[in-house]
Amino acid sequence: xxxAAGARxxxxxxxxxxxxxxxxxxxxxxxxxxxxxxxxxxxxxRFDLLNKLYQDSNQWEKALEVAANHDRIHLRAxxxxxxxxxEKRGDISGAIHNYEKSExxxxxxxxxxxxxxxxxxxxxQKSNDKDLKRWWAQYMESTGEMELALNYYELxxxxxxxxxxxxxxxxx
Numbered sequence: 001x002x003x004a005a006g007a008r009x010x011x012x013x014x015x016x017x018x019x020x021x022x023x024x025x026x027x028x029x030x031x032x033x034x035x036x037x038x039x040x041x042x043x044x045x046r047f048d049l050l051n052k053l054y055q056d057s058n059q060w061e062k063a064l065e066v067a068a069n070h071d072r073i074h075l076r077a078x079x080x081x082x083x084x085x086x087e088k089r090g091d092i093s094g095a096i097h098n099y100e101k102s103e104x105x106x107x108x109x110x111x112x113x114x115x116x117x118x119x120x121x122x123x124x125q126k127s128n129d130k131d132l133k134r135w136w137a138q139y140m141e142s143t144g145e146m147e148l149a150l151n152y153y154e155l156x157x158x159x160x161x162x163x164x165x166x167x168x169x170x171x172x
Contacts, residue, residue, distance in 0.1 A: 022046055029053065047071040055081055076102045087112060096123070106131050130156045141165060 025040035026049075034057060041050040047070035054063035060082050067078040083098035095112065099105040106129065113120035124136045137152030138161075146169055153161045166172070 022049065025049070045070075048074060051078060058085070060085065076104075080104055083108070105129075106135070110135065124152075130158075134158050134161070137161065 021040045021044035025037040025044070025046075028034070028037040028040065034053065037053060038050060041047070041053065047066050051063050051066045051071045051074055054060070054066060055078065063078055064075075064082065067075040071078075079098045079102035083095045083102060083104075086092075086098060087095040092112065096105065096109055099108040099112075109123060110120060110132075113123060121136070124132050127133070133152050133156035137149045137156060137158065140146075140152060141149035141161075146165060150162060150165055153159075153165065
C-alpha cells in the first residue's frame with residue numbers, strides 16, 4: 001500500500017490488541033474511511049479508541065457523549081481536551097466551563113486569565129472554591145496588597161495565613 005504511517009500504526013495496535021476489528025478500524029482511519037472505523041470500534045467495544053477518533057476529527061459532542069456513556073475513565077481528559085480546543089479557538093467562557101468539568105480549573109483558569117486581572121478577579125469572586133481564593137490571597141500578598149489578601153484568606157477560611165499576615169502587619 002506504500003503507506004508508512006498506516007503500517008506503523010497497524011504494527012503498534014497489533015502489539016496491544018489481538019482483535020481484528022480494532023486492527024481493521026485503525027487501517028480504515030489511515031485509508032480515510034472514518035465511518036467504517038467508527039462502526040468497527042463500536043462493534044469491538046473499544047470506546048476509548050472511538051472517543052479518540054471523535055476528538056481527533058473535532059466531533060466533540062460525540063466524543064463527550066461516548067465518554068459519558070461508555071468511556072467514563074476518560075471523561076475528565078475529554079473535557080480537558082475540549083477546553084484546550086475551545087481555548088485555541090478563542091472561546092474563553094466555553095474553555096473555562098470545560099476546565100471546571102475536568103476539575104483542572106484551579107490551575108488552568110488563572111493561567112488562561114492571568115493577563116486580564118479584572119476578569120480573573122471576577123471569576124475568583126464568583127467561585128466557591130476555597131483553593132482558588134487562597135491562591136488569589138497568596139498572590140495579593142506577594143504584590144503587597146495586604147488588605148485584599150486578608151479578605152481572601154478569610155473567604156478561604158485559611159486562619160493560619162490570616163494570623164501570619166496580621167503579625168506581619170504588626171496588627172496583633
